[in-house]
Amino acid sequence: MRRWPAWAWVAFLASIPLWVRNQYYLHVLINTGIFAVAAMSLNLLLGYTGQLSLGHVAFFGIGAYTSALVSLGFDLQLAAGYTFVFEPRPVWLGFLAGVAVAGLFGWLIGKLSFRVRGAYFVIVTVSFAEVVKLVALNWVDLTEGPMALNNIPPVTLSLPGLGELTFWKKEPNYYLVLAVCLLSYAVIRRLVQSRAGRAFIALRENEALAESVGVDVTRFLVLAAVISAAIAGAAGGLYAHYIKIVDPDIFLFIYTVVMVIMVVTGGKGTLLGPVVGAVIFGILPEILREVARPEVQWIIYGFIMILIVFFLPEGIVPAAASWRKARAASASPLGAAGERA
Numbered sequence: 001m002r003r004w005p006a007w008a009w010v011a012f013l014a015s016i017p018l019w020v021r022n023q024y025y026l027h028v029l030i031n032t033g034i035f036a037v038a039a040m041s042l043n044l045l046l047g048y049t050g051q052l053s054l055g056h057v058a059f060f061g062i063g064a065y066t067s068a069l070v071s072l073g074f075d076l077q078l079a080a081g082y083t084f085v086f087e088p089r090p091v092w093l094g095f096l097a098g099v100a101v102a103g104l105f106g107w108l109i110g111k112l113s114f115r116v117r118g119a120y121f122v123i124v125t126v127s128f129a130e131v132v133k134l135v136a137l138n139w140v141d142l143t144e145g146p147m148a149l150n151n152i153p154p155v156t157l158s159l160p161g162l163g164e165l166t167f168w169k170k171e172p173n174y175y176l177v178l179a180v181c182l183l184s185y186a187v188i189r190r191l192v193q194s195r196a197g198r199a200f201i202a203l204r205e206n207e208a209l210a211e212s213v214g215v216d217v218t219r220f221l222v223l224a225a226v227i228s229a230a231i232a233g234a235a236g237g238l239y240a241h242y243i244k245i246v247d248p249d250i251f252l253f254i255y256t257v258v259m260v261i262m263v264v265t266g267g268k269g270t271l272l273g274p275v276v277g278a279v280i281f282g283i284l285p286e287i288l289r290e291v292a293r294p295e296v297q298w299i300i301y302g303f304i305m306i307l308i309v310f311f312l313p314e315g316i317v318p319a320a321a322s323w324r325k326a327r328a329a330s331a332s333p334l335g336a337a338g339e340r341a
Contacts, residue, residue, distance in 0.1 A: 013178055017171040026170040032282030033177035034238050037184050038255075039262040039274035041231035046260070047268035048192055049224045050204035051114075055125030056232060057256040058132045059102040063233025064240035064250055065136060065143060067091075067098030068152045071241070074142060091155050091241060098237040099230050106229025110222035126253075133251035148247035155241045173242050180238060181275075184231050189271055191227065200224055204269070265308045267315025276316050 020026060038060055045051045073088035089097075113124040136143045143149065155167040155176060167173050191197055199220045202210035211217050240246050258281065266277025284304070288297040312319040 010182065014175070017174050023170050026174055028283060028286050030170065030174050030177050030242060032278055033174070033181050034235050034242070035258065035262065035282055036275050036278035037177075037181055037235040037238070038232050039259050039266075039278045040181075040184050040188055041228045041235065042259045043263045043268055043270075043274040044188055044191075044200075044224055044228040044231070046263055047270065047273070048197065048200040048204060049221055051221065051224075052122055052260075053125040053228075054122050054253075054256055054260070055127070055129030056228075056259055057251055057253070058125075058129040059106060059229040059232035060236040060239070060255065061132060061136065061246075061250040062105055063098035063102040063236030064246045065098075065149070065236075066101040066233070067094040067237035068149045068240045068246050069142070070094030070097045071153050072149065072151070077141060091153050092157065095155065095234070095237040095241070098240075099233045102233025102236065103226050103230030106226045107222060109229075110225030111218075114218055114221045114225070129251055129253070129256070133248055136251060137248040143248075146248065148245050149240075150245045152240055152244045152246065154244065167241070177238055177242075180234055184234065185271065185275070187227070187231070192271070196220060196223060201269075261305060265305065265312075265315060267317035267319075270315065270317045273315050273317040280316075 016029065017026060020029075038056070041059075042053065042056045045053050045056075069086075070089050071091045071094035074086050076084040076086075078084055109125070109128055113121055113128075137145055139145070140147075154173075157165045157167075165172070167176055192200065199210070199215050202213075202215055203217060203220060207217060236250070239250075262277030262281055263274050264277070265280065266275065267273030285297065285301065288300055292300060308316065
């Protein structure tokens, strides 16, 4: 019985394309869902292990580029005039490759950067994102550089007896993003409620104490980095096959800032916090666009962020949970008796 609100929300989200016919609104919701996946992946590091990664957009971009390149195919000029030809592969295989390659880079960066902490870790992650951006910009033979990879094919699934389902329109893309959002949420929820999740929280609260009782610090931090990077790669793959064009601007620092804002304002270290933050800051710019000029939009946007951080320092979801508990306590007979006493 306790799960019925969650299933009701899933049913509501699944029903949205049935009554929202405006294609632009669906486009906004799809982009919001993609960034919700990216924010959930960052929250695994920032919220549950306490490690601030300001280069998280690198894994998002790696997933996008890898998925696009595997789907499009590419030629590479190697030494001695030899040309390596990679034929196009099915889109679903490219998507999985993007997830795997992003996770691999997450493992590599985790192994290298978790030897340091604090500001040094932040510098390593930012530097990594800048290096990846420069590679995408200058390795023209592979990435097309500033000309961008275009004509990226949409996601296509082969259904037995029904032929191929190609995600050209907004409605199927919405359901695809929703499915990846739910899967990412389920994976992260299962992880943080496991022994590994308890180790993450122990590291966040007191790393020295956790290490003293036998928690393998590097192992669990690298595990968090790998899964976080893989989920960010999945978000990048969704972005590439939905927008159908990828250029080096995908590595812009502002995207990492947006992810951090979504996590912090929604409530870091909570399962729903990044989702709530993504919904607010995914839809809010579109609402402001209708009522204010571009220069005023940024002022309102920043003012709202300041209000949320100032009055709800723990985030929206923890504040709502505290309010709900206080209300339940005051409504119970025991709570009322305690107040009278």
